[in-house]
Amino acid sequence: MFPDVGPLELVTLVILAVLLFGPDKLPQLIQNVAGFLRKVRELSESAKDEVRSELGPEFKDFEFEDLHPKTFVRKHLLDGDGLELRRDLGIDEIRGALDPTKELTETAEAVREGADHAVEAPAVDPDAT
Structure with missing residues (x-):
């Protein structure tokens, strides 16, 4: 997903997140972010489907x-x-x-x-x- 992020940077981000949000609020924050990303993906897929349907049947396989x-x-x-x-x-x-x-x-x-x-x-x- 992020090819430029190495293991050391990932560990640093996790430690920073625990320090900023605390171990109690971090699981809820992760759930909220995951839900937001899920909604953005659904919105993106629905927009793609809408564009495909508006283009007509000849562009059914359009990528x-x-x-x-x-x-x-x-x-x-x-x-x-x-x-x-x-x-x-x-x-x-x-x-x-x-x-x-x-x-x-x-x-x-x-x-x-x-x-x-x-x-x-x-x-x-x-x-x-």
């Missing part, structure tokens, strides 16, 4: 998450639904150009070949002169 820009781009440009647009924009070519795998493989091959030639070269004796 509000699809309006998020990342989801919209992923669904229409990067998946199979937007394959033609994906080709038109050259996204595959851009991904290929940004992928360093080919260059790294070629470099590794060159280093291996250089190491093999270094092993095959005769050793020079410094005392032989």
